[in-house]
Amino acid sequence: MARNPQTVRSERTRVALRRAATDLFAAQGVEATSAEQIAEAAGVTLRTFYRHFPSKHDLLFADYDTGLQWFRKALVARPVDEPVVESVRAAIFAFPYDVQALNQVAAFRATELDPDRIVGHLRQVEADLADAIVEHLERRTEASHRLDVVVTARVLAAAVFGAMEVWMQREERSMADLAELSHATLTALERGLDDRGMFRHY
Amino acid sequence: MARNPQTVRSERTRVALRRAATDLFAAQGVEATSAEQIAEAAGVTLRTFYRHFPSKHDLLFADYDTGLQWFRKALVARPVDEPVVESVRAAIFAFPYDVQALNQVAAFRATELDPDRIVGHLRQVEADLADAIVEHLERRTEASHRLDVVVTARVLAAAVFGAMEVWMQREERSMADLAELSHATLTALERGLDDRGMFRHY
DNA sequence: CCATGTTTTGTCAATGGTGACAGAACCGCT
DNA sequence: AGCGGTTCTGTCACCATTGACAAAACATGG
Numbered sequence: 098m099a100r101n102p103q104t105v106r107s108e109r110t111r112v113a114l115r116r117a118a119t120d121l122f123a124a125q126g127v128e129a130t131s132a133e134q135i136a137e138a139a140g141v142t143l144r145t146f147y148r149h150f151p152s153k154h155d156l157l158f159a160d161y162d163t164g165l166q167w168f169r170k171a172l173v174a175r176p177v178d179e180p181v182v183e184s185v186r187a188a189i190f191a192f193p194y195d196v197q198a199l200n201q202v203a204a205f206r207a208t209e210l211d212p213d214r215i216v217g218h219l220r221q222v223e224a225d226l227a228d229a230i231v232e233h234l235e236r237r238t239e240a241s242h243r244l245d246v247v248v249t250a251r252v253l254a255a256a257v258f259g260a261m262e263v264w265m266q267r268e269e270r271s272m273a274d275l276a277e278l279s280h281a282t283l284t285a286l287e288r289g290l291d292d293r294g295m296f297r298h299y
Numbered sequence: 300m301a302r303n304p305q306t307v308r309s310e311r312t313r314v315a316l317r318r319a320a321t322d323l324f325a326a327q328g329v330e331a332t333s334a335e336q337i338a339e340a341a342g343v344t345l346r347t348f349y350r351h352f353p354s355k356h357d358l359l360f361a362d363y364d365t366g367l368q369w370f371r372k373a374l375v376a377r378p379v380d381e382p383v384v385e386s387v388r389a390a391i392f393a394f395p396y397d398v399q400a401l402n403q404v405a406a407f408r409a410t411e412l413d414p415d416r417i418v419g420h421l422r423q424v425e426a427d428l429a430d431a432i433v434e435h436l437e438r439r440t441e442a443s444h445r446l447d448v449v450v451t452a453r454v455l456a457a458a459v460f461g462a463m464e465v466w467m468q469r470e471e472r473s474m475a476d477l478a479e480l481s482h483a484t485l486t487a488l489e490r491g492l493d494d495r496g497m498f499r500h501y
Numbered sequence: 502c503c504a505t506g507t508t509t510t511g512t513c514a515a516t517g518g519t520g521a522c523a524g525a526a527c528c529g530c531t
Numbered sequence: 532a533g534c535g536g537t538t539c540t541g542t543c544a545c546c547a548t549t550g551a552c553a554a555a556a557c558a559t560g561g
Contacts, residue, residue, distance in 0.1 A: 104527075143517095243465050306508065334548085335547095355547070506558090510556085514550090528537075
């Protein structure tokens with residue numbers, strides 16, 4: 098009896114779909130390509146397409162999302178007695194930052210793609226990031242109040258993505274700049290979050 | 300030639316649609332009610348429904364969104380030399396908080412409604428709040444760096460909504476509790492944001 | 502009242518996305 | 532090869548949302 102959910106055939110169609118999508122996107126643009134076209138080009142049904150990818154646009158953000166996995170792993174690897182901001186900083190910089198992908202996102206944002214769509218996705222990633230931080234905080238021995246944990250996590254995520262937003266709106270986007278912006282922002286937060294027991298008095 | 304875009308007839312159908320939607324939602328639930336049913340019950344076409352409301356779920360969050368308008372107004376009314384956190388606090392508390400509506404949102408979140416849908420909307424409101432704060436910050440004379448403005452705004456919004464999330468997850472939700480949570484959170488941020496020139500060193 | 506321009510609706514047709522159910526392909530085993 | 536249980540696909544049906552274009556309702560100057 099088979100029990101591995103990731104069969105060979107499944108993987109084949111997944112690859113075929115991704116390939117077809119990439120080609121079509123490049124050829125005629127993202128919005129101009131319908132999900133049905135992708136499915137057809139890959140030799141499967143529309144329904145099957147949606148069985149492999151939650152949405153058409155997910156094909157664009159795949160890199161982005163896997164980055165989140167890395168972040169989670171990097172975060173658990175951090176010592177529990179380390180200041181949160183430091184952990185987040187370290188985890189953030191453990192990202193296999195793909196300038197290519199990020200620049201693509203930034204470019205899409207200004208041009209073809211429905212901005213709402215991409216902004217919505219960024220917000221989703223931010224929320225996931227916050228969730229990851231919440232999990233990390235709750236792993237610590239000294240169980241804090243729920244308010245502390247949630248607000249701290251959200252504030253950190255907001256700071257990181259705020260820096261990223263600023264970066265994305267720039268003309269020139271270098272990896273060094275992004276690192277600098279993130280670093281500066283986190284350093285600023287660090288002062289408030291750590292050494293004075295912020296968020297611990299409620 | 301008529302030029303007022305808000306005709307009598309238009310308003311009539313809008314009201315009819317809202318009434319029909321409210322009734323149907325109450326009778327058979329939100330998700331179980333299709334947009335077409337609402338339109339039909341109001342005596343118009345589906346397309347017309349979407350001409351008056353951007354989406355089916357918008358009918359649920361109307362109160363929420365108008366609250367945002369109030370926030371914007373309350374924010375501009377604040378003196379420009381006041382610390383940001385104080386302005387935000389004051390504006391937040393100027394909300395015509397409708398416990399009814401908020402409780403409904405909180406209730407929906409746990410039950411019938413597609414959580415993604417409602418969470419997504421909350422994120423949208425949070426983003427709007429951040430934008431409002433950005434505008435307010437930019438109105439000040441001392442033009443700060445873009446990073447400062449964006450990050451500060453996002454962090455404040457994140458803090459407020461973090462408090463709200465905690466509140467929403469509680470069993471009992473009183474107005475006093477929400478106020479207390481928001482107040483505590485903002486006070487915590489206040490220390491970091493103001494008296495030490497946070498976010499001003501980049 | 503009528504001609505005319507405007508606003509609002511209706512109609513038609515797509516696309517994105519999803520649940521339910523049945524059939525096809527596949528896996529490990531004999 | 533043949534079998535029995537899984538997994539993957541195809542088919543069908545449905546809902547949410549939107550653009551394009553035409554018909555209907557309405558307001559107003561003449």
